Amino acid sequence: MMTQDVWEVIWLSLQVTTVSVLIGMLLGIPTGTFLGLYTFRGKRLVVALIYTCMGLPPVLVGVVVYMLLSRYGPLGALGLLFTPEAMIIAQIVLVTPILAGLTMSAVQAKERAYWETAKSLGASPVQMMLTIVKEARGGIWSGVAAAYGRAISEVGAVMLVGGNIEHHTRVMTTAIILETRTGNFTAGLQLGLVLLAISFLFNSFLMAGVLNQMRNGRR
Amino acid sequence: MNRVEVRNLQVSYGNKTVLAVEHASFERGRFYGIVGPSGAGKSTLLRVINLLEKPASGSLQLFGDETDLTSLSYSKGLPLQRKMGFVAQKPSMFHASVYENVSLGLRYRKREKAEIQMLVQEALDLVELSHLADQRANTLSGGEAQRIALARALVIKPKLLLLDEPTASLDPYNISIFERVIQTFHRQTNTTVLMITHNLPQARRLAQTCLFVNKGRIVEWADTDAFFNRPACIELQDFVSGRMIC
Numbered sequence A: 001m002m003t004q005d006v007w008e009v010i011w012l013s014l015q016v017t018t019v020s021v022l023i024g025m026l027l028g029i030p031t032g033t034f035l036g037l038y039t040f041r042g043k044r045l046v047v048a049l050i051y052t053c054m055g056l057p058p059v060l061v062g063v064v065v066y067m068l069l070s071r072y073g074p075l076g077a078l079g080l081l082f083t084p085e086a087m088i089i090a091q092i093v094l095v096t097p098i099l100a101g102l103t104m105s106a107v108q109a110k111e112r113a114y115w116e117t118a119k120s121l122g123a124s125p126v127q128m129m130l131t132i133v134k135e136a137r138g139g140i141w142s143g144v145a146a147a148y149g150r151a152i153s154e155v156g157a158v159m160l161v162g163g164n165i166e167h168h169t170r171v172m173t174t175a176i177i178l179e180t181r182t183g184n185f186t187a188g189l190q191l192g193l194v195l196l197a198i199s200f201l202f203n204s205f206l207m208a209g210v211l212n213q214m215r216n217g218r219r
Numbered sequence B: 001m002n003r004v005e006v007r008n009l010q011v012s013y014g015n016k017t018v019l020a021v022e023h024a025s026f027e028r029g030r031f032y033g034i035v036g037p038s039g040a041g042k043s044t045l046l047r048v049i050n051l052l053e054k055p056a057s058g059s060l061q062l063f064g065d066e067t068d069l070t071s072l073s074y075s076k077g078l079p080l081q082r083k084m085g086f087v088a089q090k091p092s093m094f095h096a097s098v099y100e101n102v103s104l105g106l107r108y109r110k111r112e113k114a115e116i117q118m119l120v121q122e123a124l125d126l127v128e129l130s131h132l133a134d135q136r137a138n139t140l141s142g143g144e145a146q147r148i149a150l151a152r153a154l155v156i157k158p159k160l161l162l163l164d165e166p167t168a169s170l171d172p173y174n175i176s177i178f179e180r181v182i183q184t185f186h187r188q189t190n191t192t193v194l195m196i197t198h199n200l201p202q203a204r205r206l207a208q209t210c211l212f213v214n215k216g217r218i219v220e221w222a223d224t225d226a227f228f229n230r231p232a233c234i235e236l237q238d239f240v241s242g243r244m245i246c
Ligand SMILES: Nc1ncnc2c1ncn2[C@@H]1O[C@H](COP(=O)(O)OP(=O)(O)OP(=O)(O)O)[C@@H](O)[C@H]1O
Pocket: B013, B018, B036, B037, B038, B039, B040, B041, B042, B043, B044, B045
């Protein structure tokens, strides 16, 4: 693999992962906050569903998204199969339940007293959500770190719906598989180390925030 | 219009009724002390009025129209909520600066930034803690935190101030500051105050009218002087003389 190609692969991995996690945050954090704060009929079912989806096998997600996007599938007309967009869709399906589930536990871990204090001070429903998200930010950031780690190192789904096409949908994980399969162990290992480094960097960046939060949170 | 009224209030947990109040009416600008044995339902009464607890039945009138509490949604309750300030026994401070904590109610009400600054400064001066504005609120001492919680409730200039044993865990120095602050605020603003306390001398010092709550009912209601010097019911006689140990 040429150096330039390596950069391209890394760059695409980062793009796909970042976009999916950002969209997943937009969907998952409000959902998790809502579930953590309010009770309603059928909530237990929704929560059970989210917990189940947190452990979805990526390959299964890949198959389902593949079927949806394939030429004769319900979303076939969009022509998204074997594009980065398809990989992003699959990743969103994978990370959103993680973000919703971990946000929910972070919000629930905050004592009810915070909810009551904000309500007493006159928070509207939206202001209440924002206040509690801010209060639970440490736990929510660890959820983001977990989601990012899962998305960037995931291979089954992106392989299926992206197709590992050179200069188009090849990302780090699928490149590693290809290199290894063609006997190019050194290149595979090198890319693997880059992947490790990125996960590590990202996680320590977030962990610093979490630790800082913990230090400030406890006397 | 000019009063706070509670009607047909009933709160139950399981099949146990912990509070039943047919009618209670609080005048604007008056300071009420609420006393009674532990578990009598005092906190429940304030929490229901503060919309933190939904009763099985009951309605609330807060210087305005009567509102049925059983069917009140969060958003519908918001205008009522914004007329009240609440300080509990144990303050919970958000993990942010003292300034941010005190300004929160004003920010929820979307006040102008300059106005917020002025009002927060005023409230911090009132509780004599302006020097702590930038400190993180979760690092405050118990007494400081409670005074900040009071500033946070007063800064919005509530029409009804609800205090649930706010000085129960404070030292005499902080208690005297706390009492002075609520007294000053009460005199200057014509706010109605409902204060639960286990400290009978404190109720005598601050309240104009006292209520005795026992076993989920308001059993006596009188001007403070008569309440303590000429209690009518036996339970209250026992309670004020210290014979009722709870
Ligand atoms: N969530 C709940 N579930 C069951 N019972 C409850 C609940 N909340 C309160 N109670 C009961 O309601 C009764 C009244 O409680 P409340 O807190 O109003 O008493 P109180 O007069 O404030 O007592 P204290 O002086 O000890 O604070 C108590 O018997 C209490 O155990």
